[in-house]
Every structure is written in structure tokens, then in C-alpha cells.
Amino acid sequence: MFTNLKKADSEIYQAIQNEISRQNDTLEMIASENFVSLAVLEAMGQVMTNKYAEGYPGKRYYGGCAQVDVAEDLARERAKQLFQADHANVQPHSGSQANIAAYFSYANAGDTVMGMNLDHGGHLTHGSPVNFSGRLFRIVSYGVDEKTGYIDMNQVAEIAKKEKPRLIITGASAYPREIDYQAFREIADQVGAKLIADIAHPAGLIAAGLLKSPIPHCHLVTTTTHKTLRGPRGGMILVGKDEENDMGMTTPKGKLKTISQIVDSNIFPGFQGGPLIHVIAAKAVAFKEALSDDFKQYSAQVIKNAKALAEKLVSMDYKLISNGTDTHLMLVDLRNKRLTGKKAEEALEQAGITVNKNMVPYDDQSPFITSGIRIGTPALTTRGMQEEQMREIGGLIDNVLTNIGNESIVTQVRSRVFDICQQFPLYQLE
Ligand SMILES: Cc1ncc(COP(=O)(O)O)c(C=O)c1O
CATH class of the missing domain: 3.90.1150.10 (Aspartate Aminotransferase, domain 1)
Incomplete structure (x- = not known):
């Protein structure tokens, strides 16, 4: 597989060989990691890495996009099928990119955002002061009950009533229990907040139907594609039910009509440039695998x-x-x-x-x-x-x-x- 690399760059070749041995010969128990299939690996290491494709399938800013459109369309369609969503944006380079674009679909800098405390299992992008989230928004945090270790939904409701966040983000990096998205939505509705679920960790278990889906209850769902979903390193945003844009968001081209259009516009040109099309091709392959009974x-x-x-x-x-x-x-x-x-x-x-x-x-x-x-x-x-x-x-x-x-x-x-x-x-x- 690496004959050319071996000749061209022996140091990188050797580091890769050593990493292959490390992965083969040790027990990988980091909860956010997985091993992709050879098909996913092959889809990632190919010529689509050469292609600029700013924009979306059918509406690109570059010529020569027919084949990369095929890849992105397949990834989007399979993601929608996997999670029963109206719309999928498969371009986020990472889970963090997905989250910033999702936040700005419903909030502006300075707004109040409510997320899970990092020390209780939340993610950096859910409001840590060293992250864009904590630097751009006014953050209020909820956590778990000290005795039970479960998210304290009474505390969530109390903080939401007091702080009136514009946005609530649920989901975590180190929370071992199933999240009650419906209960979060009831609280969000009571205080007029929008609800985002970040399912970076359990995405694969949700896709497989083993944990309840946040899709019916959340305004947006963000995820990574490389954890339980077993795809290439990357992110994604899902819109369960596409609705009219009630944010009044406009671009120089005019008012964006739907939330899907806002999400797409926030990813590109909002927070990213050209998509990593080779990774998007690999996402498509991983989603096809995730639709199987084996998965x-x-x-x-x-x-x-x-x-x-x-x-x-x-x-x-x-x-x-x-x-x-x-x-x-x-x-x-x-x-x-x-x-x-x-x-x-x-x-x-x-x-x-x-x-x-x-x-x-x-x-x-x-x-x-x-x-x-x-x-x-x-x-x-x-x-x-x-x-x-x-x-x-x-x-x-x-x-x-x-x-x-x-x-x-x-x-x-x-x-x-x-x-x-x-x-x-x-x-x-x-
Ligand atoms: C809940 C959650 N959201 C977002 C992310 C960020 O993903 P990435 O590292 O791809 O930016 C992670 C990564 O660990 C995560 O656990």
C-alpha cells in the first residue's frame, strides 16, 4: 500500500508503520476512537483530495465538480436515511466546526448559551472559557447530580428559567447514560430556547436504533463521524425537520428561507472554505456500512x-x-x-x-x-x-x-x- 511513500519519505513511512503496529498490538480503549474499514481508508486516500469544491452539489464555485458532487450527494442522502433527517450537511471538517456553525444558526455573539459543564462530562465546545464557545457567548452550565451521577433535569429546568438562554446544547464527551432529549425540548420550549443535540459520542448507537434519537426533539443535531459511527475523522450537521427561518437571517444575496439554508451558509462560506471531498467520500462509505445489519x-x-x-x-x-x-x-x-x-x-x-x-x-x-x-x-x-x-x-x-x-x-x-x-x-x- 505504501510503496511510493516508502521511497519518497522514509521518516513519515516509518512513523505510519509504527502507528500501524501500535494500533494492531495494543488494546485501544479510548471511548472516542474506533478503527475504520479498509474501504473507508481507501476512500480517504485518493485523488479527490486534489479538488476544490466550494459550495454544494450542483452549485459550486469551481468547474470539474461532477464526480465530487456524486460523492457528496451520496454522503448526504445516506446520512439523511441513517438518521431520518430532512437535511444533512456533511462538510464540517470536525465536530467543533459543526458546533460553531450550529450555534450561529440560532444565536449571535453575546447571546446566552447553556451547555453541560466540562468537568461533568461536557465538551470544550459546550462553553469552556478556552474555546470559541466560552469566548463568544455568555455561558451558563448544568451538570450531574453528585449522588446519582445522572444529569439533574430539575437543575437544568431551574437554570434555564433563571437565565433564559437563547440556545441549549445537550450531549457530552464523558457521560455514560442515555440522554432524555424530549425532556430537554420541553424545558427549551418553556423558556423559548432552541435545542441542539451534539451526538458526537453515541451517533453510531443512535443510527443503529439502540439509543433514542434526538432528531424528533431538537432544532439541530451535530455529530462527529469518527467515534461510534466508525467513519473518517470529521463532522456533520443534521436538520430533523426543515422549517422556515425564524431568525430573519440574511446574506448579501437576500433572506435565507429555511434553517437548512442557514446551516449550509454557516458552514460555507461562514466558517469553512473548500470541503475535504476525499473525507466526504469516506463518510459516504462509512454511512453505507452503518446502514447495514452488520453495523x-x-x-x-x-x-x-x-x-x-x-x-x-x-x-x-x-x-x-x-x-x-x-x-x-x-x-x-x-x-x-x-x-x-x-x-x-x-x-x-x-x-x-x-x-x-x-x-x-x-x-x-x-x-x-x-x-x-x-x-x-x-x-x-x-x-x-x-x-x-x-x-x-x-x-x-x-x-x-x-x-x-x-x-x-x-x-x-x-x-x-x-x-x-x-x-x-x-x-x-x-
Ligand atoms: C461531544 C463532542 N462534541 C464535539 C467534539 C469535537 O469533535 P472534534 O474533535 O472532531 O472537533 C467531541 C470530540 O471529542 C465531542 O466529544
Whole structure:
């Protein structure tokens, strides 16, 4: 696959080879990562990367767009089918780009936006002061109940009534439970706010019909395409029901009639230039895969695996936020084990198990240290692993975390991790 690259740039070739080995030979348990199919990889590494295609299919600012129009049209149609949406914009380069364009479809700089507290599982783009969201909008945050670990819907309602946000964004990066989009919509309606769901994490599980869809309840839905949805790195915006533009938004060409037109205009020319058409082609391929029965079975296994791992960890006295999971991820509070997230992440990495340190709700450590780790099952499930492997891996995690600094345990676990990886081969690429 890489014969030309090997000759042209041996250093990058070598880094890629090393990364292939790392992905093949370690247990990838970062909840936001997955392994794309070879078909998706091929669609991404091809000549459409050469093409400028500012605009949208049929209405481009460049000639020669017939074939890239085919790719983008297929991606849009498949996305609409997958999520039962009226409109899909598949051009966002990332989840963050999707979010900024979605915000500006209903709000202007200085407006009040309500999102989930980053320390409780929210994402940077939901109002962190170091992100565009926190810098451009007046942010009010909601969080989870300290005792239950579930989103406190009473608190959401109270804050919304008091602060009267223009926009509420629901969705998270480290929340293990299903979100009640209908309840969020009722609150949004009571205070005259618009509702956006950011389903970057559970998108694949929603597409597979395993978690409830936000589409009927939200004004807009944003997502990444590379997590549970198992596509290339990128973003997308979905409009469930296209409606008249009640924002009164105009461009130099006149008033935009519908919310879909506003969304499209906010992505291009609003926040982006030319789309990454090779990535859009790969999104189309991934969406076709996600429409298959195999993907439904895969997604069901992702959840079964997460539940099996969560139960195993709880049985060894690990404290899980909300005591478990409905999704592909769990958040482990390590304070009773007298460990920080940073220490745990480092020790597990040495043993070939990749997770990320993560703040837990009401954490007393800084974001660089943290009291928790976030663990997910999408990538290992793609390799074909099931509940039996999850239970064994739970034991390996415990073995590492209860023997920090013990080199011989690390070596033993690393060797078992390698064996498990060989049993579930991933990429044969050279
Ligand atoms: C909930 C949520 N929204 C948005 C994003 C941003 O996606 P990206 O990293 O593609 O900008 C993430 C990424 O982790 C996320 O978890």
C-alpha cells in the first residue's frame, strides 16, 4: 500500500508503520476512537483530495465538480436515511466546526448559551472559557447530580428559567447514560430556547436504533463521524425537520428561507472554505456500512461489551459514575483506589492498554491530573472482541492499577495484551 511513500519519505513511512503496529498490538480503549474499514481508508486516500469544491452539489464555485458532487450527494442522502433527517450537511471538517456553525444558526455573539459543564462530562465546545464557545457567548452550565451521577433535569429546568438562554446544547464527551432529549425540548420550549443535540459520542448507537434519537426533539443535531459511527475523522450537521427561518437571517444575496439554508451558509462560506471531498467520500462509505445489519449487530455488541466491562470493574470495587453505563463508555472514579487519572493512564499505557485520564464530576484534581479515567469499547468491538474478553481485560486493568510500579506485572500484562491482540487481528498494511 505504501510503496511510493516508502521511497519518497522514509521518516513519515516509518512513523505510519509504527502507528500501524501500535494500533494492531495494543488494546485501544479510548471511548472516542474506533478503527475504520479498509474501504473507508481507501476512500480517504485518493485523488479527490486534489479538488476544490466550494459550495454544494450542483452549485459550486469551481468547474470539474461532477464526480465530487456524486460523492457528496451520496454522503448526504445516506446520512439523511441513517438518521431520518430532512437535511444533512456533511462538510464540517470536525465536530467543533459543526458546533460553531450550529450555534450561529440560532444565536449571535453575546447571546446566552447553556451547555453541560466540562468537568461533568461536557465538551470544550459546550462553553469552556478556552474555546470559541466560552469566548463568544455568555455561558451558563448544568451538570450531574453528585449522588446519582445522572444529569439533574430539575437543575437544568431551574437554570434555564433563571437565565433564559437563547440556545441549549445537550450531549457530552464523558457521560455514560442515555440522554432524555424530549425532556430537554420541553424545558427549551418553556423558556423559548432552541435545542441542539451534539451526538458526537453515541451517533453510531443512535443510527443503529439502540439509543433514542434526538432528531424528533431538537432544532439541530451535530455529530462527529469518527467515534461510534466508525467513519473518517470529521463532522456533520443534521436538520430533523426543515422549517422556515425564524431568525430573519440574511446574506448579501437576500433572506435565507429555511434553517437548512442557514446551516449550509454557516458552514460555507461562514466558517469553512473548500470541503475535504476525499473525507466526504469516506463518510459516504462509512454511512453505507452503518446502514447495514452488520453495523446494527456491531453496535449492540459495543453496548454489551461496555456493560460487561462495567460490571467486572464494579465487582472489583471500582466506582463508576452513575454505577454503570447505557452506552459505549464508562467513567471510573479512582479516588477510593488512591490513584489519579494521570497515574492510571500512564501505568495502563505501559501495559499496552490505552485509555484517557478524565475529570470526574466534583473532581478535586486539575484537568492535567484528574481523579478518573474514561474507558470505551467501540474500537475493541470492531476487532471482534466480546464479553469474555471484556471481563478478562477488566481483570488486567485491575492487575495493573493495584500493582503500580511493579515491572514484572506490567511485563506479564503487556504480554497477555499482545496475545489477545493477535487473536483479534486488525490491519495487515505495509
Ligand atoms: C461531544 C463532542 N462534541 C464535539 C467534539 C469535537 O469533535 P472534534 O474533535 O472532531 O472537533 C467531541 C470530540 O471529542 C465531542 O466529544
